[in-house]
């Protein structure tokens with residue numbers, strides 16, 4: 415089997431806050447994600463999803479442990495990591511004063527897409543994401559649905575093999591959320607490795623090839639929906655999630671017995 419596009423080993427992030435003391439936001443996380451796979455990070459508020467994904471995208475420095483994107487380690491080679499991934503979240507910012515087309519050109523350049531192919535790439539993105547009618551409008555004049563299209567196009571502008579979507583559908587209406595899930599599914603079919611975080615059970619069920627249940631910074635289980643069903647005896651993901659999350663303050667042995675990362 416080919417090497418995973420994304421791999422983490424003992425990835426850990428500790429924050430220190432006066433009021434709460436030491437917060438282990440992400441605790442010894444081991445994950446893999448391969449080409450053509452959507453790995454869902456499913457967890458409640460504060461579970462550690464965003465912190466995990468921000469370490470992978472080099473925005474946050476891990477406290478300990480390692481993470482690789484296309485074989486490049488996030489601390490040792492952050493620039494190579496950034497060239498190989500696109501990061502999208504509902505709060506992904508766009509520059510209001512430039513046009514949609516300029517936005518795509520800017521992000522393709524910053525992420526070092528080959529210069530001679532940039533203009534052709536921009537036209538391809540405009541066509542593919544239905545941006546044609548407003549490609550030359552300034553971003554500040556676009557509706558939120560249009561901005562969403564530009565944001566996704568900007569995320570994939572440099573055609574990276576790895577894509578990270580952090581709760582991308584939270585701010586979207588139903589139709590836009592469906593469209594976004596379809597886009598993510600197509601990117602998977604093209605061979606991208608996709609990490610996708612959500613707290614919405616049905617979304618994880620529909621979209622993800624494997625699901626990692628994250629709770630209080632720890633991965634409690636990883637598997638296909640069928641594997642998770644078999645290991646818990648529950649059918650619905652909500653019941654499966656509760657089954658794992660109920661194990662409060664699990665001992666090392668319990669965590670080990672629950673952890674099932676099957677590439």
Ligand SMILES: Nc1ncnc2c1ncn2[C@@H]1O[C@H](COP(=O)(O)OP(=O)(O)OP(=O)(O)O)[C@@H](O)[C@H]1O
Pocket residue numbers: 429430431437438439457458459460461462463464465466613
């Ligand atoms: N910069 C920070 N300083 C201190 N604590 C932080 C910081 N960022 C995150 N945390 C804490 O780390 C834990 C995990 O937060 P994180 O944002 O990763 O969770 P999440 O799973 O993305 O939650 P949500 O579903 O609400 O987005 C929480 O306890 C949070 O308060």
Ligand SMILES: [Mg+2]
Pocket residue numbers: 463464465581
């Ligand atoms: Mg989050």
